[in-house]
Amino acid sequence: MHQLGATRSSSKPDHLLQTPDTFVRTPLPGADGVEVIIHASPQLGARFTQMTAEFVAGGSLPPAPAQRFIYVLDGKLEIKIGGKRRVLSTDGFAYLPQGAPHTVRAPGMARAAVIEKPYMAAAGAPAPETLFGDEDDVASVPLMGDHALRVRALIPDCPAYDFAVNTMTYDPGAALSMVEIHVMEHGLLMLEGGGIYRLGDSWYPVHAGDFIWMRAYCPQWFGALGKKPAKYLIYKDWLRHPLEGIGA
Ligand code: UGY
Ligand code: MN
DSSP: OOOTTOOSOEEETTEEEEOGGGOOOEEOTTOEEEEEEEEEOTTTTOSSEEEEEEEEEEEEEOOOSSEEEEEEEESOEEEEETTEEEEEOTTEEEEEOTTOOEEEEOSSSEEEEEEEEOOOOOTTOOOOOOEEEEGGGSOOEEETTEEEEEEEESSOSSTTOSEEEEEEEEOTTOBOSSOBOOSOOEEEEEEEOEEEEEETTEEEEEETTOEEEEOTTOOEEEEEESSSOEEEEEEEEOSSOTTTTTTO
């Protein structure tokens, strides 16, 4: 149906709100039986890629040119890496180190969030290891003591890893306690519920299915609205000196 040119999506220099009505599916070279929506990429100004991969039965992804994080949104994915085989169900996740040969295949229809980032080594940091997990099994921690806003860290907070992926769950009415302005950039996929997101000088209604990119230093705030919790999956670059990687 025509929306007569209207959408909640918005693309500004310091943020992108991409709502499902504006998603364009594209083939990914080497992928078979998978279409992707590329939400964040260097073309946008991001230093990582985030996509939603939509698999038909038997669909598979090609190897990544970087380290890769996969979070299953629907269905199941079979991952083989270094002699290990794991089948991830909805809310299951995997971290696959850069250069580690692996295969990702869907036995049936499936959807997944896929985040890829060139690895930035750090002096003295051990090499990152393959990880598998299920979001349900990760302990949740109240954000700054607020039990109505709970964070689950899916990647260990240790210098082997140069990015974080967390889920954040807000009870209805819960909100970030401050407007954040920080050096990290974010990729964010709304998983459940909704609310109001402040990005820069704009306030947006958002809900499950929406994607947001925030450039470093983009002012950001979220408050959850509605009768059920709001939950999102959020990426940030993490645990590296800001001058690393820019040849300073
Ligand atoms: O981890 C974070 O920076 C997180 N609190 N940001 C956000 O939810 N927009
Ligand atoms: Mn933040």
